[in-house]
Amino acid sequence: MKPLIGVLPQIDEKREFLRMFPDYFEAIKEAGGIPIMLPLLSDEETVRKCADICEGFLFTGGPDIAPERYGETPVSQSVVTFPPRDELEMAMLEVVEKSGKPILGICRGAQVINVYHGGTLYQDLPTQHPSETCHAQKPPFDMPAHNVTLTAGSPLQELLRKDELAVTSRHHQAIRKLGDGLKVMAESEDGLIEAVCLPDYGFLWAVQWHPESSHKTDEASKALFRAFINAV
Numbered sequence: 001m002k003p004l005i006g007v008l009p010q011i012d013e014k015r016e017f018l019r020m021f022p023d024y025f026e027a028i029k030e031a032g033g034i035p036i037m038l039p040l041l042s043d044e045e046t047v048r049k050c051a052d053i054c055e056g057f058l059f060t061g062g063p064d065i066a067p068e069r070y071g072e073t074p075v076s077q078s079v080v081t082f083p084p085r086d087e088l089e090m091a092m093l094e095v096v097e098k099s100g101k102p103i104l105g106i107c108r109g110a111q112v113i114n115v116y117h118g119g120t121l122y123q124d125l126p127t128q129h130p131s132e133t134c135h136a137q138k139p140p141f142d143m144p145a146h147n148v149t150l151t152a153g154s155p156l157q158e159l160l161r162k163d164e165l166a167v168t169s170r171h172h173q174a175i176r177k178l179g180d181g182l183k184v185m186a187e188s189e190d191g192l193i194e195a196v197c198l199p200d201y202g203f204l205w206a207v208q209w210h211p212e213s214s215h216k217t218d219e220a221s222k223a224l225f226r227a228f229i230n231a232v
């Protein structure tokens with residue numbers, strides 16, 4: 001039986017419509033799972049029921065996490081938040097992590113997992129971590145934007161059996177202080193943490209890049225989704 005994967009909901013820029021980039025659903029389907037978008041409701045009963053029904057969870061990309069969640073205030077107008085997603089995702093992580101069910105975080109998903117574990121973020125890379133490396137690529141979004149070095153012995157390095165990986169990159173924030181218990185699986189050329197895992201957990205992986213954008217053409221992106229669904 002194909003596993004049911006709960007996908008955390010996205011919302012449009014005007015905050016009027018829930019939405020989902022089809023790439024997330026297609027990548028899950030291709031890897032052997034059935035994706036379902038969860039409601040943007042964070043009351044305890046709803047979160048528990050959703051956590052109960054689904055067998056794996058994908059934390060998607062989206063707006064910035066409110067800096068107050070990691071003890072800061074916004075550094076500039078470049079920080080655009082949507083607190084109802086923070087509320088839902090923190091509540092969902094708390095319930096799901098107790099269940100031990102597999103979790104994959106992508107982009108914002110990686111950031112929210114880091115903040116949930118007590119880490120902090122660069123709020124605005126161009127001003128707080130200026131570099132020559134392109135983290136805000138222009139279309140086409142399925143093409144690599146920069147390289148990452150995979151940490152020797154990390155589950156991601158063991159999966160892909162290579163030391164360097166060319167990845168997509170569409171983020172203006174990134175992990176700054178690593179959350180408690182998380183381990184680095186990949187770092188960009190300019191020293192940003194681009195992938196993490198929680199070693200004392202069955203499968204909790206998170207990447208800063210967008211494997212869903214390149215899953216049709218890139219073997220490493222396919223392998224990442226397959227590893228997630230296989231863990232489920």
Ligand SMILES: [Mn+2]
Binds near residue numbers: 135169171188194209
């Ligand atoms: Mn990047």
